[in-house]
């Protein structure tokens with residue numbers, strides 16, 4: 565394989581070094597190209613652009629492969645725990661038993677929020693979308709932890725990462741309880757991460773909360789499936805915000821804002837609402853025709869990188885069956901989803917565009933069965949993705965070649981012209 569690419573413009577040729585990864589596409593290094601050729605490269609949406617070098621997550625979109633530090637997502641979902649995956653993403657290796665005990669203790673003892681923080685929620689209307697609350701609340705954490713402002717100090721970066729992983733469930737549960745008009749529930753240190761979260765969401769002072777191990781396992785697995793996903797839109801947002809040296813909590817708030825979009829993390833809410841709109845299997849053909857007529861997109865389908873099955877969607881579908889079975893729920897929307905998937909996967913419109921179910925297609929049915937309203941779905945995605953965001957943010961700071969992100973543009977606006985007095989206009 566060649567170690568350089570040659571680009572010719574007019575009479576001039578420019579040699580561009582090729583950098584090789586451990587797997588996946590190599591890259592053409594264009595960092596010096598503008599200085600040498602007085603041309604920018606052009607790639608809105610970054611469909612062909614690597615924004616960074618990373619060792620955290622690898623996706624092979626054609627093969628439907630997702631690895632976290634080399635471990636396949638289906639093995640992690642089956643055999644690991646979310647907190648163990650957090651250690652893996654943050655530190656690069658699965659923890660030893662002793663390392664896990666220390667990590668779990670560290671996270672557990674950061675789950676509480678500053679007592680004053682609870683009044684922050686009172687500023688929201690009860691019907692505020694929980695993602696609006698998450699965006700505001702996580703950004704506000706910047707005001708509470710002035711002791712970790714120095715992002716160039718690895719110890720302060722580590723404490724911020726632990727605080728975020730630990731406090732996101734507490735904030736998310738408060739956003740949920742606030743929207744339901746129920747009192748906030750304090751975390752309990754004897755509970756596991758996902759059990760603690762479910763208790764903070766669903767327990768009420770009027771009776772003892774009874775954990776359901778199947779739902780706890782399902783929640784933990786759903787968090788694993790959503791933990792990280794290479795340089796997606798929200799992760800790129802966190803990296804770009806972090807490249808200016810902004811406070812990590814503010815960077816994560818920026819990631820939450822980006823994730824909320826319906827083309828990204830907001831798709832899990834949109835996908836369930838789509839299934840509700842379709843309603844019955846009989847309505848599927850008409851709805852699919854609307855997709856083909858470009859009236860709307862099939863939510864929970866398609867992906868920028870996966871042009872094959874999203875490996876997370878398969879695990880999500882299996883988890884969906886387990887939860888519905890455990891709860892004895894026969895959700896008609898599951899039948900609609902399965903039939904819709906079958907119709908779409910056999911229709912040339914979707915086959916030609918390589919549109920397959922993504923992680924958001926089955927997550928909504930599962931989360932609704934667990935008792936979450938649709939407006940909480942993306943909050944759960946943000947809770948889980950926080951470890952991915954902060955791991956990528958941490959990796960950026962460990963890269964000695966780090967620079968502030970500052971893309972350029974192709975300018976097609978007016979060239980220089982003189983100011984015209986108002987009486988000469990029109």
Ligand code: SDX
Nearest residue numbers: 793796827828829831861862863864865866867868917922
């Ligand atoms: C997530 O990046 C990540 O990794 C994201 C994520 C993560 O973990 O961080 O995986 C999480 O965001 C998953 C995606 C959730 N979004 C949705 O389910 C919303 C529906 N999907 C689409 O909006 C779309 O598929 C995207 C945004 C996900 C991807 O869009 P791309 O890569 O920009 O693809 P495209 O728009 O260029 O689509 C190619 C063609 C187009 O048709 P043509 O103009 O070529 O004829 O496919 C069509 C699109 O119109 N198309 C769809 C479609 N998705 C793409 N048509 C109908 N329904 C869809 N869902």
